[in-house]
Amino acid sequence: MKLSVGAVAEPGSTRANKTGTWRTFRPVFNADLCVGCGICSQFCPEGIIHEKNDKYATDYDYCKGCGICAAECPKGAIKMVLEVK
Amino acid sequence: MKVIEGSYAVAEAVRVCKPHVISAYPITPQTHIVETLSQMVADGAIKAEYVRVESEFSAISVCIGASAAGTRTYTATTSQGLALMHEALFNAAGMRLPIVMTAVNRSLSAPLSIWNDQQDTISQRDTGWIQLHAENAQEASDTIIQAYKIAEYRSILLPVMVCMDGYILTHVYEPVELWEQKKVDAFLPEFDPVHVLDPKKPKTFGAFADPSLYTEFRYMVQEAMEVAKKKIVDIANEFRDEFGRYYGGLIDEYRAKDAETLILAMGSVIGTIKDAIDEMRADGIPVGLLKIRAYRPFPVDTIRDAVAGAKAIIVLDKNISMGYEGALFTDVKSALYGKSGVTALGFILGLGGRDITKQTIKDMVAKALEAMKSGKVQECEFVDLRKEVL
Known part of the structure; x- marks a missing residue:
């Protein structure tokens, strides 16, 4: 790969940047408590929380662990858990 | 040869360079330059878009966007206005956009002073802009024409500040030799950008670079400055051949x-x-x-x-x-x-x-x-x- 003059990138280049490595806390989704309202998905600043079979889950490759989903979930179905390596 | 104000001479030089977009905010002692240019645009003497803005930060930001879209752009400012542009000046250089600016030299507050010194451009030394200083009105305006050629050169692609002392040059009336459009057109080819910002083909300019690549992008700017060292001299010589005036190379x-x-x-x-x-x-x-x-x-x-x-x-x-x-x-x-x-x-x-x-x-x-x-x-x-x- 050669660098482009002026750091010009084509669309989709951020996919290569796995921002999940930045995370300190991981959101853990409890499917039993989830009512499928989708508020977590609407508030996620990364746009990476998606619905599957009426339940919601995040993409840990890109989740930075900001915790907004957990703060917004009206059912307390998302808990922020310290990442341990 | 005409006896004209330094600011008017600069505006005339900008006109014959045919910029597509001019954006500026008036500030003493730069005002006469952009005032003249806005009149030229209103009169149809330049086929440019003159974008009025609410601050110098917006003026340089308009130029950055317009330059990324592949147009030739111009702005002018001084002192506090240049200081307000500071953050965006780094973006213009890092995104490799060949914007040309007249930086009228004026002191910075406090204490409040509108008179000349060179603290303002010196304080922008490390932004990645090429900085050329002019001795008189003729040089300040001739250097604009040279500046576009330097800035738009493919292996340079850096913005250029043409520095001229406030009042001493901007407000003085001097005999100035003006330019024939045909000669300027022959000297200064159309801007041919490498990347063009186009909504139909979206791109990110000045994208994120993590620690594994940031250094290399900075190095590329330093390399372009090295090319500029040679090219500034070459273009000064070409200008002498074409127009008969010379002010030195570097x-x-x-x-x-x-x-x-x-x-x-x-x-x-x-x-x-x-x-x-x-x-x-x-x-x-x-x-x-x-x-x-x-x-x-x-x-x-x-x-x-x-x-x-x-x-x-x-x-x-x-x-x-x-x-x-x-x-x-x-x-x-x-x-x-x-x-x-x-x-x-x-x-x-x-x-x-x-x-x-x-x-x-x-x-x-x-x-x-x-x-x-x-x-x-x-x-x-x-x-x-x-x-x-x-």
Whole structure:
């Protein structure tokens, strides 16, 4: 790969940047408590929380662990858990 | 040849460069330039879009967007306005956008002053912009035409600041030779951008670079500056061939070849220094001048060669890096480190519009001659300091 003059990138280049490595806390989704309202998905600043079979889950490759989903979930179905390596 | 105001001459030079987008915010003493340009746009004399904005930060941001879209852009500002642009100036350079700006030199607050010194552009030294200084209205306007050619050169692609002293050059009426459009068109080809911002084919300019790549992008700017060192000289020569006027490449010399004492300076004070040199030469003092035309890229090798035969150098700074000394003085000494045993004196003068006279120049030369005899050198001295008010 050669660098482009002026750091010009084509669309989709951020996919290569796995921002999940930045995370300190991981959101853990409890499917039993989830009512499928989708508020977590609407508030996620990364746009990476998606619905599957009426339940919601995040993409840990890109989740930075900001915790907004957990703060917004009206059912307390998302808990922020310290990442341990 | 017409007797016109310096600001009008600059606006005329911008007009013949056919910019597509002009965006600026009026600020003294730059106002006459953009006022004239907005009139030219209103009259249809330039087929450009003149974007009125609410601040200098917006003005430079408009130019960044327009330049990324592949257009030739122009802005002008001074002092507080240039300081307000600071953050975006780095983006323009890092995104490699060949914007041309007239940076009218004016002091910075506080205390409030609208008069000339060069603290404003010196304070933007590290933004990645090429900085060229002009001695008179003709050079300030001719350099605009050269600046577009330098900026848009494929292996440079950096924005250029053409610096001209406020009032002393912007508001003075001088005879200026104007340009034939045909000749400018032949000299300055159309801007041919590498990347174009187009909603139909979206791209990110100045994208995120993590620690594994950031250094390399910065290195590319440094390399482009090295190319500019050569190209500024080439384009000055081409301009001479085409238009018959020449102001030096990176530097210019005046009675410097056999000079024992060399004065180094930038901007409008050069004219005063030349007159003072003629008078001192008539009195048998072997003194000469190195005019610094390119401040960034800094002409390290050229200065080393030019200083080689001198016994003393005097560096004039219309600025100060507080807690140290004048910025040009630091740069010149650093260029000569380990290469020259020359006696070096740095003077801070002309701040906030204080006049620099021929006598001021002669006094500094006398001090240099004294320092060579005594071996005592004061490295950073305020000239004509009014001790009675302190």
